[in-house]
Amino acid sequence: MESILRINNIEVKYHEVILVLKGVSIEVPEGGIVALLGANGAGKSTTLKAVSGLLKHEDGEVTDGSIEFMGERIDKLEAEEIAKRGIFQIIEGRRVFEHLTVEENLMVGAHLRSSGKKERLEMVYHYFPRLKEVRNVLAGFVSGGEQQMTVIGRALMAQPKLMLLDEPSMGLAPLLIKEIFDIITRLNKEEKIPILLVEQNVKLALTVAPYAYVMETGRIVMDDTAEKLKENPDIRDFYLGLTDVGQRKSFRQVKHYKRRKRWLT
């Protein structure tokens, strides 16, 4: 299948000295969902910011490699320019505009594409019926789940050609997480929006995304289809917390450290 986004071996530095990404390559196929997994500080969010251009806002820079979106290089462009081409990042941590109402939040999402925003607003309410109920409430006061729906809906208003989704499950109740992930899958299927998904919740991410990459300290250490990753003994051990027998992992096993070392270097 044709790739819509191709990240070729990029290197990212913050403040010109701190090397955060050391050669990351990722491909997102047209209309697909790809998950990017890894522990805290592995560089997942930085990868997304490199794609969306928000990196420059934090004094970071892509110093090597290239990012291509629909065949064109975008790694030197400004964030607004990248947004104009249709890449929208949903920043982690439910960053709603607290002092605007939910509906106004959605309207800001339509900033770049004002034509047909009434229909798209209806579409967002179709996927997130709950948002319609709280449309006139200040976004700072709605529940965490509704805030997450607001930020996803806000990106939908922009008619994204690629959505970068950063930890949509953060700090939400399990049932809500399931609801939101169902909607994400539907968006991908029905609206044909390709999604690059960053997640800590590996089990969940692997059920949604058919293909996934695993990151450790700024490098991609593994990539495969979700089925194969689920079977991989290291993934089962380190990320899913299962031993071969299917029981919870015991940290008494010294073996743990030996094995980890093997695939890190």
Next chain:
Amino acid sequence: MQLFLLAIVTGIMVGSIYALVALGWCLIYKCSGVLNLAMGELTLIGAYVCLTFYTWGVPFILALVFTMVIGIILGFLTEHFFLRKLIGEPILTVIMVTVGLSFFFRGVVELIWGTDTRVFLPPVFPMKPIVWGPVIIGQVYLWSFIAAIILLIAFVSFFKYTRWGLSMQACADDEMAALSLGVSAKFVYAMAWAIAFMAAGVGGTLLGNINGLNISVGYLGLLVLPAVVLGGLNSVPGAIVGGIIIGILQNLSGAYLDQYFPGGVKEIAPFAFMVIVLLFLPYGLWGWERIERV
């Protein structure tokens, strides 16, 4: 009683001009977190530009429109040359730059227009006062009030209903998230400065019509501070109400306290009031309280 009514009515009318300038001030603060200490000088420049057009024989309304257009241009230029490079620098640095700008603008004004008091000649508004029962008021005040209210409504609806207005508010709330949606932060700042210049210019012009125009009109910029503090630094309605309250307060203290404390109690009262308000309402009337969900 007549004195009281007169003070209140005059206060509201002058206050609406303060409100206009306060709105411009509050906008810059809201969008970029910068206390703009050059606001008074913006009013000066606007007022002198309008005066120049007027003395060239341009009808007053048209002169006012030109002033606003030039205000927009100056706003964009100021942002582009002095402030754009400072995006991402500490806020205090930017505030110090606005102090520098205020000296610079003041110097430019003195250089071009001199330091003598100038008046709008022939007078823009008829001199004949209007009499409403016990209240007698100059037409200048009434028309200034109307002009200020029209502009205030225009600005407020701009924020509420237009695409760029919403984006400006979004940018004030969370710059990073706004950026991720393709809102250009640079353009938002430029627009905030342009609107501030515009509002200040009109405010300065109206005030110059009332008292005549000299460098002291620039102190209006300082007076705006208690107005916005009272309203809550980042609330647009707060700035408007704050401006009007400060206007009323100033005139009331002028009417009643001047006989006990002669010599300029009118100028000090707003600041004394500001200190008291801050003691009891640290966020002002409608300032953003930190939203915390429980």
